[in-house]
Amino acid sequence: MLTPELIDRAVEILRQGGVIALPTETVYGLAANAEDELAVRRIFAIKGRPATHPLIVHLPDAEALPQWASEVPDSALRLAAAFWPGPLTLVLRRTSRATDAVTGGQDTVALRVPHHPVALAVLRALGGGLAAPSANRFGRVSPTTAEHVRQDLGDEVDLLLDGGPCTVGVESTIVDLSSGEPALLRPGGLPTEELERVLGRPVPVRTASTVRVSGSLPSHYAPRVGVVLVEPAEAVARAESLRLQGLVVGVLGPQSLSLPRDLRRFDIPEDPAGAARLLYLRLREADMAGLDMLVACLPPAQGLGLAVRDRLARAAAPRPSDS
Numbered sequence: 001m002l003t004p005e006l007i008d009r010a011v012e013i014l015r016q017g018g019v020i021a022l023p024t025e026t027v028y029g030l031a032a033n034a035e036d037e038l039a040v041r042r043i044f045a046i047k048g049r050p051a052t053h054p055l056i057v058h059l060p061d062a063e064a065l066p067q068w069a070s071e072v073p074d075s076a077l078r079l080a081a082a083f084w085p086g087p088l089t090l091v092l093r094r095t096s097r098a099t100d101a102v103t104g105g106q107d108t109v110a111l112r113v114p115h116h117p118v119a120l121a122v123l124r125a126l127g128g129g130l131a132a133p134s135a136n137r138f139g140r141v142s143p144t145t146a147e148h149v150r151q152d153l154g155d156e157v158d159l160l161l162d163g164g165p166c167t168v169g170v171e172s173t174i175v176d177l178s179s180g181e182p183a184l185l186r187p188g189g190l191p192t193e194e195l196e197r198v199l200g201r202p203v204p205v206r207t208a209s210t211v212r213v214s215g216s217l218p219s220h221y222a223p224r225v226g227v228v229l230v231e232p233a234e235a236v237a238r239a240e241s242l243r244l245q246g247l248v249v250g251v252l253g254p255q256s257l258s259l260p261r262d263l264r265r266f267d268i269p270e271d272p273a274g275a276a277r278l279l280y281l282r283l284r285e286a287d288m289a290g291l292d293m294l295v296a297c298l299p300p301a302q303g304l305g306l307a308v309r310d311r312l313a314r315a316a317a318p319r320p321s322d323s
């Protein structure tokens with residue numbers, strides 16, 4: 001298990017410019033000291049991610065906000081008070097502490113306080129910010145267990161802290177508060193309804209953006225297996241027609257959906273929070289099962305269902321290699 005000695009070792013590695021993998025409540029992160037530009041560049045190299053795509057800086061608490069954000073609007077303070085630590089990332093205008101290496105040269109920075117005892121212990125002991133994207137190779141499914149990180153990144157990280165399976169299972173919700181009107185850049189682990197309740201106003205989705213948000217690329221979070229999206233009632237008919245074409249097919253759907261005995265189910269809870277928690281694990285299992293096609297049932301578009309639908313839509317989008 002995780003001992004204080006292991007936390008100390010993690011901090012020592014980070015102070016020396018190392019890169020570690022660590023658990024958060026959403027997904028595992030690939031972390032480096034946000035103020036160490038060389039270490040941050042190593043994150044991009046390990047992930048194979050374009051260096052212009054900005055990273056989230058993780059903070060030990062909301063009190064650290066003014067060190068990283070030059071303007072902290074009242075809306076940011078209210079959201080931080082309501083949801084931090086938690087699966088919410090705020091995009092704000094940056095201070096010089098947020099370097100070009102982290103922000104991709106933009107004048108804003110993405111900030112969040114993660115809700116995981118291991119991440120918080122490391123952040124508090126480090127006393128600074130941790131730049132951390134999800135600990136997967138660029139474009140692939142995010143890891144929700146330490147074993148997933150091991151499978152993806154092997155020994156390219158200097159230390160892997162195992163904090164058990166992630167409880168939320170999809171990445172944080174990202175809200176841009178840098179320009180007056182709040183905008184949703186990525187649905188995620190905090191339901192949009194909750195944000196809107198605290199802000200007392202709707203938070204529109206911003207799709208067209210000059211900001212480079214890799215999670216907003218059409219094909220992202222993609223497993224190797226092909227994915228088709230269906231409403232639950234259509235799942236069996238769709239799976240059968242794909243099987244008639246000679247494909248090996250599985251269904252991502254809840255237990256309540258009855259399937260022919262010879263059609264493999266990748267079981268996903270009916271409630272959106274449960275679906276979010278297991279989504280990436282099931283996509284990985286579908287990959288390992290050697291399917292040609294996964295027929296994925298869409299959850300209702302509310303609460304965490306919005307984030308699950310978003311990730312499934314990106315998993316189902318045409319891949320660059322398809323064209």
Ligand code: TXA
Nearest residue numbers: 026029054055108109110133134171172212213214215
């Ligand atoms: O739950 C999470 O957010 C996880 C855990 C590890 O904290 N992290 C994560 O990081 O999902 P990553 O790098 O995979 O996704 C971060 C997203 C990217 O889509 C990035 O483009 C966006 O945040 N982002 C970062 N800085 C930004 C900025 N200044 N403006 C707009 N988007 C930004």
Ligand code: MG
Nearest residue numbers: 133134142215
């Ligand atoms: Mg990611």
